[in-house]
Amino acid sequence: MYAMSPANPTLLSPRTKRPIPDRALLLERMKSRESDDRALVSRAYAFSEHAHAKRQRFSGEPYFVHTFSTALYLAELGMDARTIAAGLLHDVLEDEEIRAATLENEFGKEVAFLVQGVTKLGTYKYRGLQRHAESVRKFLLAVAKDARVLIIKLADRLHNLETLEHVREDKRRRIALETLEIYAPIANRLGIGQLKGDLEDLSFPYVYPAEYAATVGLRKQKGKENQKYLEKVHRSLQKELATAGIRPLATDYREKHLYSLYQKLKRYDMDIEKIYDIAALRIVLPTVADCYQTLGVIHSVWRPLPGRIKDYIASPKPNGYQSLHTTIFTGDGGIAEIQIRTAEMHREAEFGIAAHLAYKEGAGWRHGKKLGKKYAWIAELSEWQKNFRESAEFLENLKTDFFKDRVFIFTPHGDIIDLPDGATPIDFAYAVHSDVGNCFAGAKINGKLTSLETKLKSGDIVEIVTKKQCIVSPKWLEHVTTSLARKHIKAALQRNKKRA
Numbered sequence: 233m234y235a236m237s238p239a240n241p242t243l244l245s246p247r248t249k250r251p252i253p254d255r256a257l258l259l260e261r262m263k264s265r266e267s268d269d270r271a272l273v274s275r276a277y278a279f280s281e282h283a284h285a286k287r288q289r290f291s292g293e294p295y296f297v298h299t300f301s302t303a304l305y306l307a308e309l310g311m312d313a314r315t316i317a318a319g320l321l322h323d324v325l326e327d328e329e330i331r332a333a334t335l336e337n338e339f340g341k342e343v344a345f346l347v348q349g350v351t352k353l354g355t356y357k358y359r360g361l362q363r364h365a366e367s368v369r370k371f372l373l374a375v376a377k378d379a380r381v382l383i384i385k386l387a388d389r390l391h392n393l394e395t396l397e398h399v400r401e402d403k404r405r406r407i408a409l410e411t412l413e414i415y416a417p418i419a420n421r422l423g424i425g426q427l428k429g430d431l432e433d434l435s436f437p438y439v440y441p442a443e444y445a446a447t448v449g450l451r452k453q454k455g456k457e458n459q460k461y462l463e464k465v466h467r468s469l470q471k472e473l474a475t476a477g478i479r480p481l482a483t484d485y486r487e488k489h490l491y492s493l494y495q496k497l498k499r500y501d502m503d504i505e506k507i508y509d510i511a512a513l514r515i516v517l518p519t520v521a522d523c524y525q526t527l528g529v530i531h532s533v534w535r536p537l538p539g540r541i542k543d544y545i546a547s548p549k550p551n552g553y554q555s556l557h558t559t560i561f562t563g564d565g566g567i568a569e570i571q572i573r574t575a576e577m578h579r580e581a582e583f584g585i586a587a588h589l590a591y592k593e594g595a596g597w598r599h600g601k602k603l604g605k606k607y608a609w610i611a612e613l614s615e616w617q618k619n620f621r622e623s624a625e626f627l628e629n630l631k632t633d634f635f636k637d638r639v640f641i642f643t644p645h646g647d648i649i650d651l652p653d654g655a656t657p658i659d660f661a662y663a664v665h666s667d668v669g670n671c672f673a674g675a676k677i678n679g680k681l682t683s684l685e686t687k688l689k690s691g692d693i694v695e696i697v698t699k700k701q702c703i704v705s706p707k708w709l710e711h712v713t714t715s716l717a718r719k720h721i722k723a724a725l726q727r728n729k730k731r732a
């Protein structure tokens with residue numbers, strides 16, 4: 233068994249209760265050994281401890297436990313000193329009436345920028361309208377402006393979930409649901425598989441208690457059996473690999489995260505017998521060639537299940553995940569999944585963007601070229617990550633606005649809809665619902681009636697006025713930019729023509 237972090241291959245064990253605040257421990261977990269970096273974190277530690285001195289968490293613990301835990305996780309992820317300092321300070325603006333200018337004076341522009349970013353993210357609360365979840369995710373990514381802001385927010389959320397049992401029940405559910413639908417998918421987009429899994433598993437029991445209990449039961453029943461097969465395979469495999477002259481860097485037994493097991497069970501009528509990767513054996517090797525050779529060795533000893541061999545090295549998953557997967561008959565009635573990857577692929581799968589943002593020893597932060605327009609969309613983030621995998625020039629690129637060509641518009645209820653730059657109230661109306669578009673009579677932007685060709689700006693609150701008599705005008709086609717609106721308008725005009 234082992235765990236790897238970008239900072240230190242021996243750290244970052246599965247999450248348990250966080251240790252009590254301890255400056256020496258935090259400094260020890262930091263990747264950077266430079267005295268400036270350590271002094272910065274040390275000062276932020278003292279500042280945060282003092283600023284939160286009078287406040288307590290719902291758990292009754294000192295509030296500082298929370299900001300310390302957030303920072304400790306960031307250190308374990310291998311983040312740089314400024315991000316760790318910002319983790320310590322992330323709640324002082326909101327909760328302790330400390331001014332941003334004070335932070336800037338004490339800790340510099342960058343730390344102040346990161347703290348303000350996290351504070352801004354905190355102002356939006358998701359109320360659980362699933363059709364808008366994707367817009368909310370994009371909105372948060374756009375507001376963050378820097379991936380480190382999101383990583384701090386995710387670390388903050390992780391500790392909040394670990395202590396969620398102390399929070400009022402209605403609030404508890406809202407936070408857990410927001411995590412499942414907004415923050416865990418963001419962690420996934422950023423490629424931080426470990427964090428995504430932890431966020432989901434901590435939220436799961438609060439959002440779906442019955443399903444949680446059922447999944448725990450199913451896993452318990454099947455998990456033990458699986459582990460037995462995997463252990464046997466592991467022993468034989470070590471022998472076979474040694475004979476073939478292959479030396480794995482590490483092998484690891486992993487149990488599928490509970491929430492992702494539940495997602496899979498749902499697709500298979502809750503039949504656990506149909507799920508082969510409840511547990512898997514992971515083999516980490518030095519080179520890609522070793523990976524393919526290991527797959528060959530495995531298949532020469534055990535018969536693979538047809539259709540279960542997956543080459544995500546040649547064809548990575550959309551989020552950049554790479555590995556070879558195979559499922560084998562273990563010979564005693566058992567079935568086992570084996571995942572084969574290089575150390576680099578492993579780091580990438582567990583830590584994603586954090587692995588790239590992690591403090592690079594000696595190099596510090598380096599400045600790179602601005603990203604081109606093709607990175608204007610977060611779906612391309614993983615593509616972008618891949619392109620920069622071999623480069624050390626990350627920081628500047630992360631500050632680029634991914635969303636230059638999108639605007640984020642609020643409904644009167646506070647839901648967010650994202651539209652291309654140049655979109656008008658008619659585009660917005662159709663994005664809400666085709667009926668709202670078809671019955672469009674006018675629009676109020678920030679409370680004022682406006683003409684239908686007005687271009688919407690990010691942050692506008694738009695209310696559509698509809699009428700009973702729905703008449704779609706061909707003129708509207710001149711004032712829309714989304715293909716969705718265009719499609720609905722044309723279809724409505726077509727219907728009218730037929731009727732006439």
Ligand code: MN
Pocket residue numbers: 298322323388
């Ligand atoms: Mn916080």
